[in-house]
Amino acid sequence: MKSLPLSRVYQLLEPGPVVLLATASKGRANVMTMSWHMMVDFEPPLVACVVSDNNYSFAALKVVKQCVIAIPALELASKVVRIGNCSGRDVQKFQKFGLRALRGSLVAAPLIADCFANLECKVIDTHLVSRFNLFVLEVIKAWIDPGQRAVKTIHHHGHGRFVVDGRAITLRSRMP
Amino acid sequence: MKSLPLSRVYQLLEPGPVVLLATASKGRANVMTMSWHMMVDFEPPLVACVVSDNNYSFAALKVVKQCVIAIPALELASKVVRIGNCSGRDVQKFQKFGLRALRGSLVAAPLIADCFANLECKVIDTHLVSRFNLFVLEVIKAWIDPGQRAVKTIHHHGHGRFVVDGRAITLRSRMP
Numbered sequence: 001m002k003s004l005p006l007s008r009v010y011q012l013l014e015p016g017p018v019v020l021l022a023t024a025s026k027g028r029a030n031v032m033t034m035s036w037h038m039m040v041d042f043e044p045p046l047v048a049c050v051v052s053d054n055n056y057s058f059a060a061l062k063v064v065k066q067c068v069i070a071i072p073a074l075e076l077a078s079k080v081v082r083i084g085n086c087s088g089r090d091v092q093k094f095q096k097f098g099l100r101a102l103r104g105s106l107v108a109a110p111l112i113a114d115c116f117a118n119l120e121c122k123v124i125d126t127h128l129v130s131r132f133n134l135f136v137l138e139v140i141k142a143w144i145d146p147g148q149r150a151v152k153t154i155h156h157h158g159h160g161r162f163v164v165d166g167r168a169i170t171l172r173s174r175m176p
Numbered sequence: 177m178k179s180l181p182l183s184r185v186y187q188l189l190e191p192g193p194v195v196l197l198a199t200a201s202k203g204r205a206n207v208m209t210m211s212w213h214m215m216v217d218f219e220p221p222l223v224a225c226v227v228s229d230n231n232y233s234f235a236a237l238k239v240v241k242q243c244v245i246a247i248p249a250l251e252l253a254s255k256v257v258r259i260g261n262c263s264g265r266d267v268q269k270f271q272k273f274g275l276r277a278l279r280g281s282l283v284a285a286p287l288i289a290d291c292f293a294n295l296e297c298k299v300i301d302t303h304l305v306s307r308f309n310l311f312v313l314e315v316i317k318a319w320i321d322p323g324q325r326a327v328k329t330i331h332h333h334g335h336g337r338f339v340v341d342g343r344a345i346t347l348r349s350r351m352p
Contacts, residue, residue, distance in 0.1 A: 038212050
């Protein structure tokens with residue numbers, strides 16, 4: 001994994017890929033699948049996400065206030081769905097799905113070596129957690145796997161239907 | 177435009193398309209381009225979005241507390257970028273870009289007939305506006321254009337680079 005400048009993190013999340021959210025609590029790592037996230041600011045990169053209080057990850061995120069957002073490419077799609085269809089209450093997901101955990105540099109939650117990007121995050125705002133399960137995170141360290149190039153991500157349309165990244169187009173824009 | 181059940185709204189926004197945000201204030205309509213949005217709940221559909229206080233739309237959204245999220249297909253991409261590269265301070269964007277405004281049923285902001293989906297929204301939470309420019313909206317009415325089928329949306333990767341929807345895949349999932 002190679003360090004990625006924090007100024008480029010928005011380019012990973014703004015397009016809306018399905019991601020994995022890794023947490024660690026009481027020495028135990030867990031991971032869930034997530035599509036409800038958005039950028040909030042460029043640099044430092046701030047990200048909002050919704051983690052239902054039905055999810056086992058909710059308590060870890062709320063108490064430990066740290067996580068890793070890992071972005072899987074298309075090749076992991078089937079595993080990503082299966083990760084989202086079971087709970088850390090019942091399953092040791094890293095073992096069950098053969099995910100390769102790496103130690104993060106700044107947070108207790110593990111990086112996922114199988115993913116092409118990993119974002120170490122700390123929770124910086126919880127005002128909307130009780131009403132909406134909405135957390136605001138700051139990305140404090142970003143990693144990219146230089147071995148995974150020209151990756152395609154997946155976008156969830158509901159009920160197991162995903163759209164895969166297609167062709168890229170470039171239009172003249174003054175926006176970052 | 178045909179009514180779309182509110183229970184299906186998440187299927188439009190969860191994949192992370194670039195959208196247009198229409199507002200109306202003091203009898204004047206405006207529109208901006210937006211990629212920082214996410215689902216917050218299924219039904220009623222709640223959506224969070226970040227609208228910078230540098231944007232002319234910010235004041236309209238904050239004061240009037242209503243908007244329309246309109247989702248453009250690929251064919252509008254060039255126009256969508258140009259809409260995002262100028263300000264309602266200087267330009268009457270609906271006129272300049274030849275957008276066809278339709279009257280909404282429940283909000284003052286216009287629907288955009290050129291887009292394949294339009295979501296009438298009201299602001300329901302402003303706790304994070306002062307710190308993060310983050311609004312929480314409730315979608316109160318959703319419209320779909322039955323004439324635009326098999327649309328492809330665009331996803332922003334920064335600096336004018338967009339990825340277009342590619343192929344769809346279906347994986348067995350228990351999730352909505």
